Amino acid sequence: METGTARGGEAGQVTVGLEISQWKYLSSEAGDPQMHAILSVQVDGTGGGGRSRGPVLAQVLAVDCSSSMTWPVEKLHAAQQAAVAAIRKLPDGTPFAVVRGNEQAAMAYPDAPRMERASARTRARAERAVHALVAGGGTCIGAWLDLSRRLLTEQDAPIGHVLLLTDGKNQHDEEMPLARVLEDCAGRFVCDAWGIGDGWDGQELLRITRRLHGSASSVREEAALPAEYEQLMSRLLTKTVPELAISVTAMPGCTVRYLKQVFPTEAELAAEDGTGRFVTRAWGDETRRYQLCLSADPSGRPHREDLQLAVVAVDVPGGEVRLPPPRPCLVHWTDNPALSQHTDAQVEHFEQHQRLGEAVAAATDAHRRGRRDLAEHQLGRAAQLARAMGADEQLARLARLVRIDDAQAGRVTLRPDAQAVDFQHLITASSHSTYGPAPGTGGGSAAGGAPGAGPGGGGTVPCPACPGRAPAAARFCPSCGHRFQEQP
Template identity: 70%
Template sequence: MDTGAAPANRDPAGTAAPGPGTAGGASAALEISQWKYLSGRAREPQMHAIVTVRADGTGAGTGGATGPVLAQVLAVDCSSSMAYPQEKLRAAHQAAVAALRLLPDGTPFAVVRGTESASMVYPTTETTVRADARHRAEAERAVHRLVAGGGTCIGSWLDLSRRLLTEADAPIGHVLLLTDGRNQHDDLMPLADVLEACAGRFVCDAWGIGDGWDGRELLRVTGRLHGRASSVQDEAELAHEYERLMHRLLAKSLPELVVSVTPMAGARVRYLKQVFPTEGELDPVGTDGDGTRRFVTRAWGDETRRYQLCLSADPTGRPRGEDLQLAVVALDVPGGGGVELTPPRPCLVHWTDDVALSGHSDVHVEHFEQHRLLGEAVAAATDAHRDGEREAARHHLGRAVRLAHAIGADQALARLERLVEIDDPAAGRVRLRPGVAAVDFEHLITASSHSTYGPASGTADPVAAGGPGAAMLRCPACEGAVPAAARFCPLCGHGLRGRP
């Protein structure tokens, strides 16, 4: 294992300072936050670190695209349940039309009708068309003619979307999926197989509407396809939410960034997973002879994302009392594209027999561990309520409230307040509200998958300039409160153009 001191631009917590950007150009910065001390007496201990990636200065055509950057498929649930109440299908019509109207000229797009199978709404053949005034108008009329009838097989919707986006051949493929039901016809086209075929080919955002959908099922889809799961409790909100999502999507122009992790001798990469702004899976695309694992992340605009890196290492025979390089983390842009990248960053280890040092953990790692526990508490409450165990559900919801309050997960806390009356958020003392329905827990599951950035720690925090008393503005993407000096929203990671 190579030895090496921390670079000069690291803060005492082990977090790398962002590198310089290119004036007027795109850049991608890499930062690492970790607690480097591990027990030298443990058997294959694990090092956890938070890897922060920030893209800035991206613009239309970034990544070397010679045509439209985005290709869009709208998948609309038209199963029988969408007919009751009528407001659901009407809201689906209005939301799809709102998204269509925002597509720039030249964008390849298609609309898919989803039941127990998938069929074309517009165009009528299995292909995409390029957006212009005529095609958008024709697509709107076709959407308004949609009627409900049939079952639900989400795998078939995604499979048709995959074929359409493959034919469109745009750098960024995106599926916007809406459903009000559960995947009851999975046997017709198993979702697990379809997700395996679709992984890495496009991004999928999924929305739940009505009262019959499955939050964990949506998270299964979006976690595998690098998207977000969301929901609306009021059908009238859906069109506005689609507009907000499309504005965020149209700001993305960098098709992908690759995070590579090269372990030193005696170390092993266990996983890299996304933890902010939402939780998501990352599978390595290959392993080199030196053990390097490469993880592809899709569809970037000006934004910040965070990943949890887990490494294991053997302390046997390693020196104590000095910093050793455990792994090297680097960024890469497939095809180049003129994006300036910060140099690779080391992940360090300092073997020690001092339990006072090895017993600590990085504050950012702890933050996302609490988010994970929040999700587990919500899942346990959902299962308990489904089984009629109201007291157990109340107990788990109280634990969720305590965790959400501690880490500032305001969206999850707001969802929790729909289910419980909160007497003491810090202690998790709550009372279950009367009339709580099963779908309330599904809304809660999707909300708990949306994480928060984490505690400020010097230069690693994109909003470090906003301390107590700082002027606050609203993020145009998520409408959260943002310090006026911030360049990125700490809640959703949205890049704030024109900020210092």
């Protein structure tokens, strides 16, 4: 594990830490060699105050007011109470607005397309406007986001945020295509989205939030929504660093395939103007993890020695921030399969999370098509992966849909009362990842390998019975349940 954490700055100063975890050994005979690494970025000290003049946050609440929100009546009431709870949390001076969404987008508060500054008077007026909302019409989420973008563009607050609530699927995409709107909104604001009721689409919410660097969530009981909104707003108000850039400088013969956020949720990152600079949004005191993928060509490169593939650096534009030094990502070309077949334990952890999400999505699709047997099989695979990762919370959520007979072997039985909405709740829950192995327990590092990282240590190895991989010291494959031979 390579660590470059800057700590111990002056009181009130923000500090940033950077760690890189990788297994540096790659086969020189591989057809398309790729180096994967996990970057851990930590920000501390954002609660010190005194770094910002004026409001940091500009907030838009987008409330679904389509006709489906009228039944049951508790649904619209919960949405109104949640919006009011969020409004009450806004500090004085915060620009805010409420958007009423159906097949179009309209202003609920204020009554013109602009934003108001939070005060006792404007909060009270906004509450009255929210309680007066009437549902009717269809659903065009693209229109809601487009109006939100136009409102936030006129604000000078460094962090723009949209809190979107819906109980349905996007019905009028031809009116305002969601794909085009997401491209227009990307980088302009962060969007968190919530599903309520039983008609929303979890994959659609993930498509929005991954593009806009937010998270997708849902509630099973309408009455729980206001408290969830309060908690989300409390977390949001601790974020005072508008953006943090991660720069990846590739060496000759190396290219950057991608950089994506994998913890606490998955988010898409696009390099600015085709460079290796990736901008992340809205930070408080927190740690996020990113998966970096590099392509490398071993032709003409020395073997059996460490070579620098890329340099990773972090930067906070315009901020008085204590930064860590740039860190290298290394490669060690080898023809020894005992080394090249390993994978870093942190990389494998997040790839297992991705496979779990894919299994849940496949199960959802199978259930929708009436293939209960296939849905059961995919949920069994999800249970295997959750068990292998030690993701007890994920197993508990899976247990709402299946009876888990043997998680390690993937034997589950779909519950007869499983509903389509249960799968949607599972989709959003599965998008929230766990932190993964602690620093220093990966299969290798840019510093030359963590203790015990060789065969049988913290890395992973391929399973001989399936395409999956397993921790080097595991007795069973987490993907297929194959029992490994005992090592002498």
